[in-house]
Amino acid sequence: MSTPPLQPQPEPSQSHQPDKKPSRIHILGASGSGVSTLGSNLSSILSIPVFDVDDYYWVLTDPPFTTKRSIPDRIALLKPLLISAQEEHGGWILAGSMGTWGGPLMEDVEHVIFVDTPTEVRMSRLREREYKRHGDRIREGGDMYEESTAFLTWAERYEDPTLDEGRSRRIHEDWLKEVKVPFTRFNGEKEEPVVIREALEGLGRKP
Template sequence: MKTCRILITGASGAGVTSLGRALTDALAISHHDTDDYFWRPTNPPYREMRDVGDRLRLMREVFLDRSDWVLSGSLDGWGDPIIPHLDAVVFLYVPTPIRLERLRVREARRFGADAVSPGGSMYQQAEEFIEWASHYDDGSREGRNLGRHQAWLATLSCRVLRLDGDRPLQDLVKEVCRTIR
């Protein structure tokens, strides 16, 4: 592979960002996350979406034309212009109960345990997010879901690697490195 342009994708809490960061450490290349382009910086975060054109422009300016990078996150419904840049896509799947527990831990770490506890300043937002994420497998909520992900993966012409995201992170990194070489 002359370039190494990889998208790591899956449900929220599947370990997509963790694998993206670990993979870029192993390969000594840059890591980018779709959330950094999708959302405007706000406090609290994740309140205002950027326009699609702005997301894509920022991605072009920052990394798309470089030869080596890893992008973690979802391009669902907006990122089709990124697809021709990809050499490989890694799809992580993790059962819902494990993902939801990971999300609760992540939200407490990100915002503070008090903020996401009942009565906390981020409680309502965190609970709404976890409720939305809990429906990824059944597809009963708007947005990203397993069925849409599977259908999208089937359309890709680049290499697609499907992995169990509940495996140890270093095992996943080794498997991706073996596959892309």
């Protein structure tokens, strides 16, 4: 009896390749820690889109950051974008803290990066950023003075264990304890090239 010809075996799908690197990434940290900057840099290097959580958390208003979207609306906006990014680019980056409301989005995350930056460094960055964005509107007498002052006061309280709303170290550390995927933690005070290199190494990629 003749032996039947061997059938070509299908190549394993990319999702089952043991050397596949994480391509669905969530970056978080305190305000001013460098989350958005790192997200933008990794997006360029890895050729995958980055989505800033704040763009979907807040309704677009003037002054900005005054009206929150409902949780279902945030998920409804982001979920299709992540699906499309995965199909078209093979991955995505979510930059910004989500906490418990982002559970449906975390189901697809493969790696978490926590950027831990000293308060004095963050606050210097935030004050500079606030003025670049809003100019004299945040000075005393400006229409955004009270809002900007309240934001900076809140951001400076990140290390306060009694802070129970938004971003705080306690909330982030508790959240990280529940993360089911690998995560990388590093100091965001370092020079930008160093931060990028450490992030890539944490993802198992060569800088």
